[in-house]
Amino acid sequence: MxxxxxxxxIGVSLGAQYALLALGFTxxxxxxxxxxxxxxxxxxxxxxxxxxxxxxxxxPYPLAVLAAVLVTxxxxxVYELFVIERFVDDHLATMMLTLGLYLMISTGLLAVFGPQSxxxxxxxxxxxxxGALRIAKENLVVLAVCGCAxxxxxxxxxxxxxxxxxxxxADDRQVATTQGxxxxxxxxxxxxxxxxxxxxxxxxxxxILALSPSAGDPVLVTSFLTVILGGLGSIAGATxxxxxxxxxxxxxxxxxxxxxxxxVLFIMVLVILLARPxxxxxxxxxxx
Amino acid sequence: xxPESPAPRSSALAPSGASRPGGQEWAALAIFTAALAxxxxxxDMLVSSIxxxxxxxxxxxxxxxxxxxxxxxxxxxxxxxAIGGYTAVLLAMQGxxxxxxxxxxxxxxxxxxxxxxxxxxxxxxxxxxxxxxxxLTEILHLLLFMTPGLTGGxxxxxxxxxxxxxxxxxxxxxxxxxxxxxxALLGAIITxxxxxxxxxxxxxxxxxxxxxxxxxxxxxxxxxxxxxxSAGIAGxxxxxxANMLLTVHPTSFGVQQAVDHLAFxxxxxxxxxxxxxxGASTLVTASNFLGNQGQYAQxxxxxxxxxxxxxxxxxxxxxxxxxxxxxxGR
Numbered sequence: 001m002x003x004x005x006x007x008x009x010i011g012v013s014l015g016a017q018y019a020l021l022a023l024g025f026t027x028x029x030x031x032x033x034x035x036x037x038x039x040x041x042x043x044x045x046x047x048x049x050x051x052x053x054x055x056x057x058x059x060p061y062p063l064a065v066l067a068a069v070l071v072t073x074x075x076x077x078v079y080e081l082f083v084i085e086r087f088v089d090d091h092l093a094t095m096m097l098t099l100g101l102y103l104m105i106s107t108g109l110l111a112v113f114g115p116q117s118x119x120x121x122x123x124x125x126x127x128x129x130x131g132a133l134r135i136a137k138e139n140l141v142v143l144a145v146c147g148c149a150x151x152x153x154x155x156x157x158x159x160x161x162x163x164x165x166x167x168x169x170a171d172d173r174q175v176a177t178t179q180g181x182x183x184x185x186x187x188x189x190x191x192x193x194x195x196x197x198x199x200x201x202x203x204x205x206x207x208i209l210a211l212s213p214s215a216g217d218p219v220l221v222t223s224f225l226t227v228i229l230g231g232l233g234s235i236a237g238a239t240x241x242x243x244x245x246x247x248x249x250x251x252x253x254x255x256x257x258x259x260x261x262x263x264v265l266f267i268m269v270l271v272i273l274l275a276r277p278x279x280x281x282x283x284x285x286x287x288x
Numbered sequence: 289x290x291p292e293s294p295a296p297r298s299s300a301l302a303p304s305g306a307s308r309p310g311g312q313e314w315a316a317l318a319i320f321t322a323a324l325a326x327x328x329x330x331x332d333m334l335v336s337s338i339x340x341x342x343x344x345x346x347x348x349x350x351x352x353x354x355x356x357x358x359x360x361x362x363x364x365x366x367x368x369x370a371i372g373g374y375t376a377v378l379l380a381m382q383g384x385x386x387x388x389x390x391x392x393x394x395x396x397x398x399x400x401x402x403x404x405x406x407x408x409x410x411x412x413x414x415x416x417x418x419x420x421x422x423x424l425t426e427i428l429h430l431l432l433f434m435t436p437g438l439t440g441g442x443x444x445x446x447x448x449x450x451x452x453x454x455x456x457x458x459x460x461x462x463x464x465x466x467x468x469x470x471x472a473l474l475g476a477i478i479t480x481x482x483x484x485x486x487x488x489x490x491x492x493x494x495x496x497x498x499x500x501x502x503x504x505x506x507x508x509x510x511x512x513x514x515x516x517x518s519a520g521i522a523g524x525x526x527x528x529x530a531n532m533l534l535t536v537h538p539t540s541f542g543v544q545q546a547v548d549h550l551a552f553x554x555x556x557x558x559x560x561x562x563x564x565x566x567g568a569s570t571l572v573t574a575s576n577f578l579g580n581q582g583q584y585a586q587x588x589x590x591x592x593x594x595x596x597x598x599x600x601x602x603x604x605x606x607x608x609x610x611x612x613x614x615x616x617g618r
Contacts, residue, residue: 096594
């Protein structure tokens with residue numbers, strides 16, 4: 001029975017990480033209509049910035065995480081402002097631009113840090129045990145930080161003027177613009193916010209999993225799966241779908257083994273794309 | 289709407305929207321024909337290895353190029369390459385080594401798979417089509433790992449007999465290159481025929497699909513035709529790859545390869561058939577000289593993708609053509 005519960009804890013913890021990634025991804029799609037192929041790149045970059053801050057500058061880990069968020073958010077902001085902004089309505093061009101950025105980030109990391117995974121471990125060690133059940137402390141820390149970040153995003157999007165403006169742009173850009181929202185100001189902000197979330201997740205999670213220049217590949221795939229499942233552009237959908245994906249991965253790895261869980265997810269997503277492209281919880285936001 | 293209304297004339301696969309191949313298309317065919325001579329001009333291992341990779345890359349890019357004619361960005365090329373490659377290898381292992389049969393099977397089987405698949409996925413457009421083809425490639429990639437009985441799983445399949453032409457065994461490196469060049473020429477002929485025959489139709493779909501449909505074009509027919517032929521050409525590329533590597537392995541058919549083929553096509557220029565040809569030739573050659581196993585090539589592809597998207601929408605071919613036009617205008 002404790003196998004079941006430990007899988008549940010892993011599932012929640014994975015789900016919270018995926019939610020942070022998927023929220024960023026879905027914000028960019030919902031507000032700008034852009035598929036961000038570079039999302040995994042910002043995750044890997046966040047991990048490497050945190051690693052360099054800890055091992056190079058000797059910063060304490062929480063400050064290193066903050067540095068990772070700032071660097072990835074700034075890069076996302078600048079890239080949107082100077083590069084993506086001019087082509088924001090051309091889906092082919094924005095895909096090339098984000099895909100190109102991803103390839104450059106991962107090659108840049110490879111050139112600077114080399115192909116080996118650096119020694120980067122989580123500062124909190126040990127585990128709590130309840131009966132036969134053991135809960136790693138690092139998982140709890142990640143879960144808590146992710147939970148706070150998710151709460152902060154919801155607050156930002158649903159309780160502040162900035163959030164209202166962003167939601168208005170996502171709903172109908174033309175009407176929102178005539179009402180005085182300024183896409184040129186808000187699009188880079190939204191993009192930077194989203195890439196900062198990817199950087200945060202990278203800085204939190206790569207010390208537990210693994211850090212490598214190609215660490216972003218599986219992240220991109222997971223973000224795709226999650227946002228399609230939840231409905232492209234839907235914030236609540238992304239959060240719920242992230243938990244579903246986390247649980248399926250955790251339970252499949254315990255009870256099915258191998259890549260069966262991934263296959264189940266992919267086939268679910270394929271069926272959803274074909275039968276209900278707006279996702280489980282989505283609504284029609286943008287014409288496909 | 290009357291269900292029995294006769295289909296408008298322009299909807300038939302008739303010459304109404306067809307045109308003769310243009311100068312760039314003849315030039316592409318000439319390049320492929322010339323490539324057939326290459327194996328007899330050089331014995332150099334490096335040159336023939338790069339030539340092999342270029343020819344395979346060109347074929348895969350032609351498959352991407354056909355889909356881009358209809359404004360559809362496909363990540364499914366590696367999936368169809370895998371189907372073609374594994375089909376040919378499995379046939380050869382059963383003793384059916386006739387090269388004509390293998391080439392035909394590597395085209396026909398992926399094309400047949402693409403028919404029902406196309407009925408499902410071609411309803412999607414834009415971003416959703418990109419995502420669904422991405423997912424298809426991931427699924428096939430996983431399935432290859434999970435069916436060791438048929439595909440050898442993570443070991444792949446190796447040690448299959450060389451293809452034969454009547455009684456001649458096509459095992460030496462020269463015959464491998466000749467076969468690759470012949471398949472690339474065949475792929476180019478099919479592509480030129482398709483895009484000449486459907487030039488106006490594809491252009492109408494690319495420009496405005498809803499408008500084309502409302503004017504009486506049976507859009508799904510052309511999209512299905514393009515998808516099926518694109519799958520077949522990718523399948524031949526898969527066979528060519530297996531024949532060069534002497535093995536088929538799941539790692540050759542992932543999303544990473546889809547990104548490469550996309551880069552070849554878009555950087556070369558998506559507006560003309562010369563684009564994928566020139567894109568694949570230059571980028572494959574460049575990646576052979578960038579770091580060991582071309583690990584830095586990805587960064588170059590990324591940089592070029594960004595530059596093309598920012599300043600040269602027509603890619604290399606488009607930029608050169610614009611330069612010529614400006615010269616002539618002066």
